[in-house]
Amino acid sequence: MRLKGEQFGAEGEEEEEQKLVVGYALTLKKKKSFLQPEFERLACKRGISFVAIDVNRPLSDQGPFDIILHKLSGKEWIDIVEDYGQTHPEVAVIDPPDAIQHVYNRHSMLQNVVDLNLSEFDGRVCVPRQMVIMKDQLSIPDEAAKAGLKLPLVAKPLLVDGSAKSHELFLLYDWSSLSKLEPPFVLQEFVNHGGILFKIYNVGDAIKVVRRYSLPNVTKCQLADVPGIFPFPRVSSAAASADDADLDPDIAELPPLPLLERLSKELRHRLARSSIVQYRYDQGAWDKRHLLCN
Ligand SMILES: Nc1ncnc2c1ncn2[C@@H]1O[C@H](COP(=O)(O)OP(=O)(O)OP(=O)(O)O)[C@@H](O)[C@H]1O
Numbered sequence: 001m002r003l004k005g006e007q008f009g010a011e012g013e014e015e016e017e018q019k020l021v022v023g024y025a026l027t028l029k030k031k032k033s034f035l036q037p038e039f040e041r042l043a044c045k046r047g048i049s050f051v052a053i054d055v056n057r058p059l060s061d062q063g064p065f066d067i068i069l070h071k072l073s074g075k076e077w078i079d080i081v082e083d084y085g086q087t088h089p090e091v092a093v094i095d096p097p098d099a100i101q102h103v104y105n106r107h108s109m110l111q112n113v114v115d116l117n118l119s120e121f122d123g124r125v126c127v128p129r130q131m132v133i134m135k136d137q138l139s140i141p142d143e144a145a146k147a148g149l150k151l152p153l154v155a156k157p158l159l160v161d162g163s164a165k166s167h168e169l170f171l172l173y174d175w176s177s178l179s180k181l182e183p184p185f186v187l188q189e190f191v192n193h194g195g196i197l198f199k200i201y202n203v204g205d206a207i208k209v210v211r212r213y214s215l216p217n218v219t220k221c222q223l224a225d226v227p228g229i230f231p232f233p234r235v236s237s238a239a240a241s242a243d244d245a246d247l248d249p250d251i252a253e254l255p256p257l258p259l260l261e262r263l264s265k266e267l268r269h270r271l272a273r274s275s276i277v278q279y280r281y282d283q284g285a286w287d288k289r290h291l292l293c294n
């Protein structure tokens, strides 16, 4: 598709003819973190323009678009995007609503990894043991013990809707702290992993791996001495980059690329969308190459 009219971008830079128009529907916070001016300039040089979608007007009256890029929730918006996708099959919707339902829930989002069989690879890819707490049950410690969960535990909001609240995670050192949490949430075994996490971004065949600082290991005596519950939101965000850190090679060794390529391909196939998966080496595991996705 070609857009008529002026080419725009940095002064005097060669601009490719407009090739793609991306209509975006993002929260203000997401627009600020995603559509950085430098990124928009680079896209423009590549012939890609970003146009804000007015969610208060019919989507079909706007555009024309080649791509719809959105990260809004709510049934009304999802219905609008689904209808638009059906009436405009030539427009790519990122991501298709039915492909992102899995990742709105911290239990279902890992199910695709649990079902994977990558045993032919050197090492294994697993997920931490976890259980979903839907209401304030006094029997949680017994239920958790049956599920093989031991303290310390990580408590995470069950639903992931992009809100700050959905990133409010807690580290639990004792069972009595459970009463301070508001169901529904996921209780996940805390896995020592040397305080370094690998974040793998995958779009199509492209894979990018970054290292991030993470929670430090919890020792047995800490577990005995430290009571209570500790919040730790966004501990491994972009600001916690460990890419240039001088790290113990054992901890910083990147997961084998063939494994990441196969995992990303499998997840892309199952989720029908791009993926961000976080791994870390499980230092308590039988084998250093035991990767955990969380
Ligand atoms: N089971 C676990 N064992 C040890 N550390 C964990 C576990 N689960 C999460 N963490 C730590 O908590 C951090 C955040 O976990 P998670 O990615 O589940 O939450 P999040 O809010 O979605 O994070 P983000 O938005 O950065 O992806 C991880 O980067 C890791 O440092």
Ligand SMILES: O=P(O)(O)O[C@H]1[C@H](O)[C@H](O)[C@H](OP(=O)(O)O)[C@@H](OP(=O)(O)O)[C@@H]1O
Pocket: 029, 030, 033, 071, 160, 161, 162, 163, 199, 236, 237, 238, 276
């Ligand atoms: O480590 P990054 O910056 O990639 O972490 C992302 C995170 O993976 C999610 O994409 C967050 O989006 P939401 O789930 O919608 O909150 C990003 O949050 P944002 O507020 O920065 O858009 C994290 O940056």
